[in-house]
Amino acid sequence: MKKNVVWWPAVVNTEHTDKYGGYEYFQYSRKTWEYWCERNDCLFVPFTEPVEEDLFRYRINWQKAIFLFDELEKRGIEYDQIALVDSSFMIRHDTPNFFEMTDRRFTAWRDMDNMRWIYYSIQGYKDIFDGFELDMSKYVNSGFMVFNEEHKDLFQRFKQFYIDNIDEFIKLQDETVKKGTEQTPMNYWLQTNQVDVNTDLPLPFKLTHLQRKTLFHYNWQLNEDKTPFFIKYGYNCSFNGIPKDNRTNMMRQAWELTKHNYNIETIKSDKILDTMPHKDTAKYTTSRKFKEDIFKTFSDEKYKDLTMLELGSCQGNSTLVYSNVFKKVYGVEKDKWNIEQAELKCKGVSNVEFINADVYSPNWDFPQVDVVMIDAGHTYEHVKHDIEKVVNYFNNPIIIMDDYGNPNVEIKRAIDEAISSGLVTKGPHIGEVSGFKTAAGWVMNDREGIILNYE
Amino acid sequence: MMDIDLGGDGRYSSSRRAAYKYSIDSWKKWCDKNDCRLFVLNDLVLEKEKMAICWQRYYLFDILDANEIEYDQVLMIDADTIVHPDCPNFFDMSEGKLCGAQFDGSWDWVLRSIENYSKYAFDNYMMPWWKYFDCGFVLVNKNHKQFYNDIINYYFTNQNTLIQLQDTFHVGTDQTPVNMLVHQREINLKLLPYEFNMSDMARKEILGDDLLFTKVGWIYQYNAIPNNKDNQLTNHFIKKTYEHFYGELNE
Numbered sequence: 001m002k003k004n005v006v007w008w009p010a011v012v013n014t015e016h017t018d019k020y021g022g023y024e025y026f027q028y029s030r031k032t033w034e035y036w037c038e039r040n041d042c043l044f045v046p047f048t049e050p051v052e053e054d055l056f057r058y059r060i061n062w063q064k065a066i067f068l069f070d071e072l073e074k075r076g077i078e079y080d081q082i083a084l085v086d087s088s089f090m091i092r093h094d095t096p097n098f099f100e101m102t103d104r105r106f107t108a109w110r111d112m113d114n115m116r117w118i119y120y121s122i123q124g125y126k127d128i129f130d131g132f133e134l135d136m137s138k139y140v141n142s143g144f145m146v147f148n149e150e151h152k153d154l155f156q157r158f159k160q161f162y163i164d165n166i167d168e169f170i171k172l173q174d175e176t177v178k179k180g181t182e183q184t185p186m187n188y189w190l191q192t193n194q195v196d197v198n199t200d201l202p203l204p205f206k207l208t209h210l211q212r213k214t215l216f217h218y219n220w221q222l223n224e225d226k227t228p229f230f231i232k233y234g235y236n237c238s239f240n241g242i243p244k245d246n247r248t249n250m251m252r253q254a255w256e257l258t259k260h261n262y263n264i265e266t267i268k269s270d271k272i273l274d275t276m277p278h279k280d281t282a283k284y285t286t287s288r289k290f291k292e293d294i295f296k297t298f299s300d301e302k303y304k305d306l307t308m309l310e311l312g313s314c315q316g317n318s319t320l321v322y323s324n325v326f327k328k329v330y331g332v333e334k335d336k337w338n339i340e341q342a343e344l345k346c347k348g349v350s351n352v353e354f355i356n357a358d359v360y361s362p363n364w365d366f367p368q369v370d371v372v373m374i375d376a377g378h379t380y381e382h383v384k385h386d387i388e389k390v391v392n393y394f395n396n397p398i399i400i401m402d403d404y405g406n407p408n409v410e411i412k413r414a415i416d417e418a419i420s421s422g423l424v425t426k427g428p429h430i431g432e433v434s435g436f437k438t439a440a441g442w443v444m445n446d447r448e449g450i451i452l453n454y455e
Numbered sequence: 456m457m458d459i460d461l462g463g464d465g466r467y468s469s470s471r472r473a474a475y476k477y478s479i480d481s482w483k484k485w486c487d488k489n490d491c492r493l494f495v496l497n498d499l500v501l502e503k504e505k506m507a508i509c510w511q512r513y514y515l516f517d518i519l520d521a522n523e524i525e526y527d528q529v530l531m532i533d534a535d536t537i538v539h540p541d542c543p544n545f546f547d548m549s550e551g552k553l554c555g556a557q558f559d560g561s562w563d564w565v566l567r568s569i570e571n572y573s574k575y576a577f578d579n580y581m582m583p584w585w586k587y588f589d590c591g592f593v594l595v596n597k598n599h600k601q602f603y604n605d606i607i608n609y610y611f612t613n614q615n616t617l618i619q620l621q622d623t624f625h626v627g628t629d630q631t632p633v634n635m636l637v638h639q640r641e642i643n644l645k646l647l648p649y650e651f652n653m654s655d656m657a658r659k660e661i662l663g664d665d666l667l668f669t670k671v672g673w674i675y676q677y678n679a680i681p682n683n684k685d686n687q688l689t690n691h692f693i694k695k696t697y698e699h700f701y702g703e704l705n706e
Contacts, residue, residue, distance in 0.1 A: 112559060112649055116660040119671055136671055137648045203585040212658060214563035219570050221624050229566050233584055437579060 002080040004099040005072065006037050009047040009064035010087035013055050021245030025088070028251040032090045035262040039270055040097045045077060057166060059173075061181040065142070066159035069152045079149070086143035088238045088247065090254055093261035094274075095235040098146060098205055105198040106147045106190070108140035109206035111183075113213075113241060121184040124177030128168060129188040140190070140197065142183040143238055144206050151195075158189050207234040209241030231258060269295040272324055276317045276345075279432070279448075283440045285317040286402055290431030290448050294318075294400070297430060297451060298325045306398075307369040311359050311386065312376035316342025316352075322373070323352045330367060332376075334358040359386065364393055373400040380410035387418045387452075398453050399424060405434060405446030412446060419452070427454025456482060456534050457496045457512055474690040475534040477697035480704055485538045491546070494524060495534075506610065507621075509628045513606045515595070526597075533591035535677050535689060536652075537696040542673035545594060545651055552645040553595050553602070553637065555588025560655030560679060568626035572635060576616050582638040590630040591676055592652035602642055606633060655679040662692065666699055 010026040017023070030046070037044040051067040052058035064084065072079055081099050085091075098107070111118060115136075122134050147154075162169060162185070173181050190197055207230060210216055215230035215237075230237050231254065239247045239254075269292065279287040298306075305327050313319045313331030315338050322329045323346065331354045333339050339354050346352045355366065359376040372394060374386045383401075390399060403411045419426045431448025438444070458475050479495055486493040500506075500514045512531055519526055528546045545554070558565070565587050573581050595603070609632065610617065621628050637644055650672030656662035657680050661671060668675055675696060677689040697704060 112659065114660050115671055116667060119661070119667060137650050202583070213559070214561045217563040219567050221567055221571060221626075222574065229562060233566065 002078045004040075004042040004081045004083070005077065005079040006033055006042055006044050006083045006085060007047060007064070007068055007072075008033055008044065008085055008087060009060060011048055011050050011055075011060045011063070013060060015055070019244055021248055023248075025239070025248040025251040028255040029087045029090055031255065031259075031262060032093070033085065035093060035264060035267070036091045036095060038264060039093070039267050039274075040099075042083075042097075042099070043077065043079075045072070045075070047071065057170060059181045061142075061183070062162060062169075065155060065182055065186065066162055069155055081146055081148045083146045084142075084144070085236075086238065086240075088240050088251075089144060089236055090239070090251060090258075091236045092231070092234065093258070094270075095205070098201060101201055102146050102198060104148055104150075106145070106151055106195050107198040107201060108142075108145045109201065109203070110137075110199050111139055111141035111208070113209035117179055118184075121177060121179030122187075124172060124179055125184045125188060128165060128172065128185075129192060132188060132192050134188055134191055138191065138197065138199070139187050140199065141206060141208060142186045143208070143240070144236065154189070154193060154195065157193075158186070161189070204233060204235040206236055206238070208238040210234075210237060210239070211242050227257070230254075266292070266295065269324065272321065276320065279438050280436075281439050282317075283438070284314050287432045287436065287438075287448055290402070291318070291321045293430035293449075294321055294325060297428065297454075306371055307367070308371040308373070309366055309369040310373040310375065311390075312374070313342055313354065314338055314375070316345040316354075318373065318375070319352055319354075320346055320349065323349050326371060327351060328369075329353070330355055330369065332357055332359060332366065364389070366393070368394060369397060371398045371400065373402070375402045378403060378406070378409045378411060380414050383411050383414035384417070387414065387424065391423055396453060398427075398451060400430075400449065400451055402431075402449050404429070404450045405432075405436075405444035405448050406442065407445040408442055415450060415452070424452040425455065427451035456493070456532055457508065458534050459497055459499060459508060470685045471535070471689070473686070474693035476706070477693045477704060478534045478536055481537045481540075481697055481701065482532065484540065484701065485542060488540065489544045489546075492524070492526075494519070494522070507618075507628055509590075509630075510607075510610050513603045513610075513629070513633075516597075516600045516603055528594060528596045531590075531593045531595070532674075533676060535693065536591065537675050537677075537693055537700070539669065539673045539675075540700050542651075545647060548645075548647060549594055549596070550645055551596060551598070552643045553593065553599055554645045554647055555590075555594075556592050556647045556652035556674075557649045558587050558589050558654065559649060560589075560658055564626060565631075567624070568631040569635070571620060571624045571626055572631045575620055576613055576632060577635050577639065580635065580639055582635050586638070586644065586646065587634055588644075588646060589652055589654050589676070590633055591654065591678075592674065593633075599642070602636075602640065605640065606636060609636060650674070652676055657681060664695070666696060669696060669699060 012023050034044050047064060050063055052063060118139055122136060210230050216228050218226045218228050239250050242250060273288055273291055277285055279285055307328040308322050308326040309330045310319055310322060311332050313333045316331060319329055319331045319342055329352045331342060333354060334357060336356060339356055342354055372390050374390060376386055401415055403409060404415060418424050429447035429450050432444055434444050434446055436444045456479060458479060483493050496518060500511045515529060515531060528549060566584060569582060569584055573579055652674050653668060653672045654676045655678065656668050661668040677692045680688045683689055
């Protein structure tokens, strides 16, 4: 089956080891892209062995472009769209899937960092393209581009053009112009061939020259969050435009700050969570962190065969999470429309069953389960009632509670009293922390949730 | 355009205004060529103590109406700019939307500004930061009259907070709040290419006595220049650019 492909050139050129201060930086780029590909069901294809051994006549920047389609076919890789991305880029773990945004057009991002360099590069290559007047306002960066099979012929002809003029190109890049390798010729090639280039994707997908853009800084005026801006606001950042021998050091630091987000083991849950709304944007659900913590807290094998009942399943967002954690999940909801929505969300999920019932009816007729989520009435009296009834009805179940840190209701008081009276035992807190602002506009004054009887 | 003598050290101090005449004349020539009318505001609408001059430009529609000027679209442009004589007619590119130009300068300043205003004046609302534009180039039409009224109302509703923010953080006056309002109120926005408001040119390494910037774009804004004591470099480049295109100014 055809998959979207990330083509990642990273060839060690031993003659340039000093210039780059080594090639250790490859590993940091690679880790981020491998994770992102796994999370987005794409194929990560590293290009680490050159096609042409002569790296002087065939610079890696040329090889990455002109041999791309040959290599994919040689390796028997069936591809849908292809992202060519330099190994100086690190992609943020939760970057949206840009393949879904291209409209299947050749997609690239404008380059206007050092406009003097770009201007003279354009002038320098003008003659080899028969004096073509290149539109500088459409000049793109060739370190990150997305295209597809329709562009194969474009690249193959680009290869032939390079080979036919190789000596002149080498002279231009090494002696005459000395402004880049394949990037400006690629721009001429795109424009002379009148390629429809999509440059509409937002800047965070291609952040280059971070130092020039002052994105290594953080907001020292508020001094609340010392995360550098490029990590906070960028999706795909290139560590270029800095002294090349600093690259490894800079990328290592970026990796150290962010590596906890690239956990291959949580990709399955991350993918599920990517598909659903969370408390920062939707009123009637839990936060992403709450759901992540559910996955983490019940990740051990011993929980896999447990059954679970959710009192107040609402529109089924949490239900979908629980269905991936426990063997069987029952969602109790009194509103029929909510059940319809929940069933739509859980369509095709075999271990979920919804029960149309009022939690506050005197006679419960629910199956016996091992875990209960209480998320029905939100008054002190409701929650007190729910905890007592759950403890009496079920056999010492694990209880998951939401809205512990909601300042508008007294859920916390009811829970704390149940703990202090010995009715339940206190387990770990889960979810967001005090200060978190919800889509409904209120701000948490404590942790979002708590698990009772966990041990 | 605004060219008001306020004295003192600010945007309209004598040293900063010294070269505005070149800017104004370049725009006059461009307007003549493109069948547009140039309007230069020389008087304050309100006392500067009541409203800083940058905010007063959002009285634009009232000012035009008061002067009985009929208009189609209106470009609000800073007086520290020079326009290339062959600059394409951006009024033809607006698609009826509010237009700015792509910004790509000091993102540290912009992001601090957005975060600070977000926290203290916009109830934590965050705009898409990559759509930030410099308010030195804003193109509007009659449909934006209400929005400009909203900006003025927003100012007076939040005046104390805004002044305090300006004085505390020094990350702009009207520009970031207006950017935030555009997005918060879902005003249809079009960003023209950077070439239509080339701010922070030194950062892009095109600001120099070879006037390279005149070869790569259309409207030049001489801001964010390092070591620009008493605006000497701004004035130098405005004059030099003007004379490059138009020769000596006939005063």
